[in-house]
Amino acid sequence: MPTLTEExxxxxxxxxxxxxxxxxxxxxxxxxxxxxxxxxxxxxxxxCCLVNADGHETVERAFTVLRETSGYCGKNTDLTRQNKRQPKPGKSLKNQGC
Structure with missing residues (x-):
């Protein structure tokens, strides 16, 4: 997850x-x-080296985007849908998603 403001x-x-x-x-x-x-x-x-001109604000925003991306990946991506349809017997997919 990028933490530099420009990225x-x-x-x-x-x-x-x-x-x-x-x-x-x-x-x-x-x-x-x-x-x-x-x-x-x-x-x-x-x-999280805090080199941005806004101090910690971009890093905080990065953590918010990180949580949103993780939640989105766990529910909405083609990969997770494909994997949920074809689980291997005896295997747990507890950490599915991004």
């Missing part, structure tokens, strides 16, 4: 979700299980 201003939940899905589809295309990717995916701020 964060250029993104929104949908663009970040699309970027994540692109990365994950690339990994899936390299024979990494989509279930494994979704189970192990973690979202985090890029950094």
């Amino acid at each position: 964060l201003s250029a993104e929104d939940v949908l663009s970040l979700t699309a970027r994540l899905e692109g990365f994950w589809m690339d990994l899936a295309g390299r024979n990494i299980s989509l279930e494994l990717i979704l189970d192990r995916a973690w979202l985090a701020p890029a950094r």
Whole structure:
């Protein structure tokens, strides 16, 4: 999740979700299980070094966008819908989503 003002201003939940899905589809295309990717995916701020001119405001906004993106990914992406339709027997998908 970008934390620099310029980078964060250029993104929104949908663009970040699309970027994540692109990365994950690339990994899936390299024979990494989509279930494994979704189970192990973690979202985090890029950094919180407070170098922005607005001090902590952009970092706080980044955490808000992070929560929104995570919630959106867990419910609305093609990847999570596809994975929910085809769970492997005996496997928990407790951490589905971005």
